[in-house]
Amino acid sequence: MTVFQTIQALREELNVHNHNYYVLDNATISDYDFDSKLKQLQELENNNPDFFDPNSPTQRVGGTITKNFQTIAHDYRMYSLDNSYSKDDLLEWEKRIQKVLGDVSLEYTCELKYDGASISITYENGKLKRAVTRGDGYQGDDVTNNIKTIKSIPLQLKGNYPENFAIRGEIILPFAGFEKMNQELIEIGETPYSNPRNTASGSLKLQDSAEVSKRPLDCLLYFLIGNNLPFATQFEGLETARNWGFKAPKEAKLARNLDQVFEFINYWDTHRHDLPYETDGVVIKVNSFQHQEELGYTAKSPRWAIAYKFKSEQVSTRLNSISYQVGRTGAITPVANLEPIQLAGTVVKRASLHNADQIEKLDIRIGDTVFVEKGGEIIPKIIAVDLSKRPANSEPTLYITHCPECQTALVRNEGEANHYCPNFYGCPPQIIGRIQHFISRKAMDIEGLGGETVALLVANGLVHNYADLYDLTVEQILPLERMAQKSAENLVNGVQNSKKIPFESVLFALGIRFVGETVAKKLAKHYKNIEALRQANAMDLILVDEIGERIANSVIEFFENQENCLIIDRLKSYGIQFELIETINPDATTKFLGKTFVVSGVFSKFSREDLKKAIEDNGGKVGSSISAKTDYVIAGDNMGPSKLEKANKLSIAIITEDDFIQLVHEA
Template sequence: MSTDAREAPDNPFIEDPPTDFDDVDDLTEEAARRQAEQLREALRYHDRRYYVETDPRIPDRAYDALFARLSALESAFDLQTEDSPTRQVGGEPLDAFDTVEHVAPMRSIDSSGDVEDVYDFDRRVHDRLGLSQTEGDSAGQASLDAYADGAVEYFCEPKFDGLSVEVVYEDGRYERAATRGNGETGDDVTANVRTIRSIPLRLSGDFPDYLAVRGEVYIPRDAFQAYNRERVERGDDPFANPRNAAAGTLRQLDPSVTAERPLDCFFFDVLDASRRFSTQRERQETLPEWGLKVNDRSTLVDDIEAAVDYRDDLVEDRDDLDYEVDGAVIKVNDLEQCERLGSTSRAPRWAYAYKLPARTEETTVRDIVVQVGRTGRLTPVALLDPVDVAGVTVSRASLHNPDQIADLGVAVGDRVKIQRAGDVIPYVDEVVEDNSEGHFAFPDHCPVCESAVEFDGPLAFCTGGLACPAQLKRAIEHYVSRGGLDIDGLGEQKLDQLIEAGLVESIPDLYDLRVADLARLDGWGETSAENLARELEAKTEPSLDDFLAALGVPEVGPTTATSLARAFGSLDAVMDADEDELQAVDDVGPTVAHEIREFFGSERNREVIADLREHGVEPRSVEVETGDALSGLTFVFTGALDGYTREEAQALVERHGANATGSVSGNTDYLVAGESPGGSKLTDAESEEVPVLDQEAFEALLADHDIEVE
């Protein structure tokens, strides 16, 4: 392929390309074939200028027009090729990943955040190469003198916080890709890696006949924040950090999902090639000539002290980088010396990673977005540079409400201190460096549906109701989720399809879905459509607690739903209960009782429930508490029981007046231990002198109280 515009003087799509084209139907097949070849050549050239040289020659709109033209030609004249740029938009979903063997081991490298360990690495390198020091240095000394027999040069590069992949080219064409896996074998992710625009499907320049390279797939920080913003605004949870997002994306079974996400890749090693190199630096400088993107922070240094300085510079600059790094990789530059040093079973002796310190508690607000919950409540969320807080990586934090934003004076660009409420929920505690004017302005219209925002004290709500796509989607997602009715076959993407196709505009619409309508949608088939229909039919008589949890009543999760079901027995009884009756239920306090009463007092919610009943959905009533034979006793259950679950055992004793709790204390009367019990509960029982019953003894106790196990 041509790598310079001067090498393709007859290609009209490289310099100032036209973006208005004749109709495809007016072309002959030969003319279409010739234009398609020129477009592929031009698109590869522009990809190289954009991704590898970071010096694009045409605007994005012009590139998109060329890409669309090539797609139209390939479709109209059946001109698709394996290495066409249009093959980077996804493909058919996979059933599973195959395992492939790497062409060469993909070893990890030893690492430490202690500078003394870095100097120890340097000493080992010189000792093994027979390069002695002029003055003896004690182990751990952080300053080295010159070496009598010569010094070792080091090639330094950032240690990217992404996902390592092996990419193989044969005759310059993309052949396959695999994750690192265990270092010897990895998952075959050929279809997914193909979609990454910065990874060429055909090499350029004077490439070798065979090439296997190692790269790091990552999501640029700006793209990560933008993608998280989209997820939050549509009601989805954001990704925790760029590395998790990249790893999860690369392991998607549907390549079209991978193609939609902003993955990128840096290459940094040659695993095997039909060409020899003499130094790390030579290898790194050659990769871009073949169209493979490398990092511009890589550099050659004279000694280990300069390598340490390199890492310290990374610490200073990492907030300004558009990718996450967690260390500096220090490699012996001379490849002949690397061969002499060799490797252990897990790591090369010629490389070491000097880790960066974790970011702790203080970080920068990169964006503030407003999330629309399924109840319509608008919650401001700060998207952050990932930071370590009490051992957990945090990339978002709650700002709670407009009043708190104003009190903090927080805005995009500010440096803030992050805390975790109860060591769980991250929140912005204070602004430690004000880099903005004023504070974030809370919107007066819903960011999703543009409906007016209504304030109830410090809380803000979208007035769009189920006409708001975020509320509708979140409500339906919750209804079919594992925390709701657990309806298989309706993941996020499939649900999006149904909403966009106009097949689902409310929860009851799920029960109007027809197999023929579903089978016509992309990615669906007769089998998957029939499976979903069967799932929906099977869930028309859900348990009362599952149904209550699925409705998405604020503050009512599975545990509270179970308590309500046991206390009231039927849906109508729960719907008609007043706040005093609700507060008499375990797990229900004044706030939860008010939320439940508000939910079932809403005319719109009652209409949805009535509509569900008209579609044949009727939750099963449950037997309410039947007696007080076990009144005053408290049980804790651990391990697996034979014939029934722990939850069913808990429900049984509670129906007969006992309490069932999750942890052993001095108030516990019995610990019931099934197979593989938790060690901590057994230890607590011993220290609190709580009797431990196996399943046989538990059932004997029930029999003594005339209670039968169902």
């Protein structure tokens, strides 16, 4: 046997032992023998560097230092899930599904919802290529070196796998490992970690992968994504993932109807406490990939999946006071200041009271004993008052009438829950908040400038709005607290570099009320530049996909403000990108200009995404649902019967993909 063959044989043997121990929980070799073989392999690799393999078992010990994690765009967007809290919610969800799919037989895959850090791992030719955190769903951080240290994640797959695909799941920290880590910290007098989820998430961003390898992290993987996957359902996908070597949770169950879904929920609501890691609910997915494609996505979530959240842990504590925060849009948020209490692994001192209506509805008063839970296991909120413990001298809470920061009288628009401070350009928290939003990662992504520095710049009169950032000089910044020459230069350079940020991010950065990241992308794509958007009327805006009356009115109100227009003109003069730069397709045409297509079913010559791109490349618009404004429905195999019925009822032309190809090639 050659040296290379010996090395390969050792790698394969150690991979098998790793899989048996960390995935199957079935050790087939002693720790001593495993360590001896690993040491032998390490010596052979050190003596034969030409045979280096980044996916060798020896690489799991880490040692790579990563100072800055590279931002990587996801090949497929990572969506969030809609939440449900009752069985009625699930029944309503099924009705919405059936409205799209019609009277079809539905199966569901039920999986536990694991409380960890989301990860997407790409494999090429059976080898781990890249691991990226969820980030904002569109892009995340490359944490490949750290992920390789987690022994339950295979570096080399087994069986017959596609050439290229991604698998998604959660990085978790089991209770036993978490408790051991905390005990070690306590013994050396250090502060213990707050909860397993945050510790797992923080571990992924440690700069030294050798330190990550010391943490007892695990990975549960549950969703495969890619082209030409060799299975047709989610449940088959889980089975296939196990065969390839992944740790796909065995608790998952195939349900033939919602009654079986409810049985799964009821069982795990009790037995989840027997598991070695945190779970906070159940994820229910439509099992058929064909049905999943037909259902598609909303702006934020898949229509074919929903999370059922278990009832949150509740505790009681004393409400010491109520303070009021002013957001960047002027919205006032009342905050309960509580006697500190332990809740779901963290110490809670504050909780949102949402608005005046909520305070009145619960009749919350200072001095009350209140019940607190974490909404969605994340944000603490007060859900009730223990009236039996209310002090005798208690007085009703009177909501403030003036801004706590600038003393301007508050306003409340009809139909809105929050009070607002209308002093848009004079209220310090609004000024600071807008600039902090402008510089944030999803917006202008200005390096060298953080939230505290923004507050300092405003306090020292150096900036009054975000356009002022582009006039800053190193000499102006140097006198600020904790500001050295290098950091001042980095700040100015970061501001200047932001001129390269694309239009859709700039539009989001402007901070138009109700215009989030997704809406900004849709508006940028539709209007192409800021001037076209500035001239749009309410009806024009409402016709844009997923833009409603509230967003339309907010956009118009923003551009009607002369101060906003002056700031935009200044930003344009500095060279900020206010026009969409689109990749030019040499084959693009305008033959479908003014035409709206709806794509439904499964196709043999196109993927659904390629079909949609072909429509847009020829000037057409892709609609999410059939309406009187739809010109064509491109029908594939197994088109949803409800869509077919609606198209026929509205006398809309139904064409095949071959018909579409012919339309594209017609003169």
